[in-house]
Amino acid sequence: MTIDRRPEIADPEGTTVKRALHELGFTETTAVRMDRVIHMEVDGEDPQEVKTRVEEMCRQLLANPVIEDFTVEVER
């Protein structure tokens, strides 16, 4: 799953990384957002069920709804 900081929230790390890339000559970069990827192994048979459960994990703990959104992908 990816935990993305909401676009309207400041991202000091992203800003700093963008500045560093520009200094290296990669001036075509117009925006950088530092988000998070979580890889998780889950026991389960039904992908849809697993997805629902993991989305609940995100809601309850893994993402902070005040500043973050999330998307979940399931594969066997």
Place this chain on the structure above:
Amino acid sequence: MTTTQEPVHRQLGMSDDEYQSVLDILGREPWPAELAMYSVMWSEHCSYKSSRTHLGRFPTEAPWVVVGPGENAGVVDLGDGWLAALRIESHNHPSFVEPYQGAATGVGGILRDVLTMGARPIALWDQIRFGPLTEPKNRYLFKGVVSGIAGYGNAVGVPTVGGELEFDDCYAGNPLVNVMCLGLLHQDQLVLGTAGEPGTIAVLLGKATGRDGIGGASVLASASFDEGSSEKRPAVQVGDPFEEKKLIEACLELYERDLVVGVQDLGAAGLSCATSEPAGRAGVGIEVDLDAVHTREQGMTAPELLMSESQERMMVFVDPDRIDAVLAVADKWEIDSAVVGEVNSGSMLRIHHDGELVAEVPAASLVDDAPLFDRPMARPGWLDEVQAASRDDTGLDIGDTLKRLLSDPAIGSSAWVHQQYDHMLFLNTVLGPGGDGALLRIKGTEKALAVSTDGNGRLCYLDPRRGAARLVHESALNVAVTGARPIAVVDNLNFGNPENPEVMWQFRESIEGMAEACEALGVPVVGGNVSFYNETAGTDIHPTPVVGMLGLANPMPADPPRLSGAVDGMEIWEIGPAATENLAGSAVQRLDGELGGLPTPPNHEIGAEMVELANRLAHEAPVLHDISDGGLAVALTEICIASGVGASVETDHPFSEDPHRLLVVAPEGLLNLPAGMSRRIGSVGGDTVEINGARVSMRTAEDRWRHAIDRALSG
């Protein structure tokens, strides 16, 4: 990583002679696990084989020394049941390979060394050296190291209250990262690294063991760098300060409840050391089961388990009837634990893995039979010429020179570094980063501990004996100006390749200089660390001994002198022997890109007198400041900036760094100063720093000083 042509022992960094020693000890070919243990325990970093002969020169005894060199940290008696533990360590080579983690794990390691003695670690210092900040690579290393120290120290919850910063070309390929730690304990909580009596159980606490740092001690710290250095990246360990914090609290609870007989931390040489050393010290044997070790990687072999340098692990030795209590403490603090061994009345270290006996060696042999080299020494042929190229202070433009000094990142404000460190935690920091010495009060008593740390590679390059001796005196004076009496020294000896006779000569000379100064001051050396092989492509670093000096103030001055204590109208005095025009090894010389001459020697008697004098003045003077890098001019300006007021002085040698000198600022007539050694040089007031008529505005001075590191990083 290795070729098939070279014998295994050479791949592990052992010489043929060392291999032969192992054959002699065992009376047979060593098994793989045994060879692995000997290779790490007999590495330079662990065995001190090139240095032990010379370290014996240090004075190590005094009535207040409770534990001297040889244990995990030195311990001194502070009176009234209080003890202090002190240790210094280097993590130079790992920090070049991965600066953040190299520095972070250096902090982790030294915290555990102090924790091992039964003490709560209460403060840290960092002594860090890099190539000039004009090079991007050096900026990267500098930032990475500072971040690593901050990241680990802050998160583990121990304040970093001082340190030292030096930049020189010789450190470009060999950054130096030394870390020092102070711990505090009650005398009944002192624990030693002993395995105890037969029947004692060995319990491994902390992080799961993985393949971290395999070959680290023997490979990284015992070899120089060359083109292929980045291939050594996998050997660098990753620190976990949260795990360490839990480990610290768990161990402190074990000590408080008297649940352990002995403690040993797992640093370089991991399990090999944590089993053999305590057993060797106690003169017992120990049976170890590697299958019991909690691991985080699959299929680790016995050699790997024995060489692993996974961080945040401690070995405790426990009476059988206390085991449950110990495991319960580990559970409470959410750290893993495993019963891994049992002590017996023999003398062998026997190790089992996968149901087989994989090692059976005399426990003590891993430490006691380590090779001892008396490497050849030779005074460098180039030294006469270097010392002949003298430098004096004629013709200097005072204002211009002062501004250049203030703008230098090693002399200007260190706030860029120390504001990244929590230096206030524990509410003990009376004097913190930025002054001469740190002063930490001991709550509930009238006592306070002062610590200073000092090094100067350039001075020691010009004359290792004089340079190292001067460092000891400077540290003692930095401690004395807080009102503390110097009571113990630890040393970190950072040198080049010991197979180079010139390096060994520098090493021996530095030790001699330090020993002489310590003897003159009556201060014992209670521990230290040696880091050799700081060399890249055949070029050694300057000899860089670093001194850590501990002092005890009893009682602490009610209002210790501070750099910010100068007030309009106060008088300014220079105390100590008159300075000379000799600038050999000075910051001024460095700014001009030169290095040469013979540094002014220390005077041991005067040095001792000055310490006494500083101790007395510390209870009376509003401002008391050691004169060192940048000379009187810089010391004066630092006082002015901190106090927010200018000053005007006349002095013959404003940039001399000759030793044993202090600046005192106090209201007229307040102080009783010794006639022969004191010169009134000026007064406080105005908004410029004026030296011999040359003026620098306070605004300019402060601007240059405050932004020195910022500008060096972005310029």
Place this chain on the structure above:
Amino acid sequence: MRAAVIVFPGVNCEHDVVHAIRALGGDAELVWHRDTDLSGFDGVILPGGFAHGDALRTGAIARLSPAMVDVARLAAEGTPVLGICNGWQMLCEAGLLPGAHIANRDLSFICRFVEVEVVDTGSILTRAAEPGQRLRIPLNSYEGNWVDPSRTGRVVLRYVEDPNGSHDRAAAVANEAGNVVGVMPHPERATEELLGSTDGQILLEGFLHSLVPA
């Protein structure tokens, strides 16, 4: 009248908080985070540090501790609850205060004195101070940068100069009732002249005066 100072694995300011409270004549006790019953306490302090190593997000895991259930109940009942630094981060994660914390704007850990101004005395932290009063207190944080998408936070202390990008230069925020407050600088580090400032006293006194026997 006793305050509970909750100890999570990884916090490190708990002893300093107890020391400062006791020096002001108050009574404070350390409470392990697994304790579920805080009924004997008249107030709660969540101290600073690195609870759970800041895993996932700072304060994210601490709010799951058993003790936090009682903290939430006490907060709802109007009991004084003060979160200092990491403690404020926990209160946000627990939903007891609005907003969240992200990295300081300049991506550096900051440990130094800052000047804050009292902008609202209607909170347990600021009630003993004067409106407009300026205080010199140490800041010590990496994620001291408060964001508040909901725009419902009530700022009670404001940095005179912005050190970290915090929204509205907020150094301390209170809930509507004023009994739950989060503060980023450390008042417990400013209670002794010897250590640099006593300006933290008036803030901790506000908290102590708010303690009413349970």
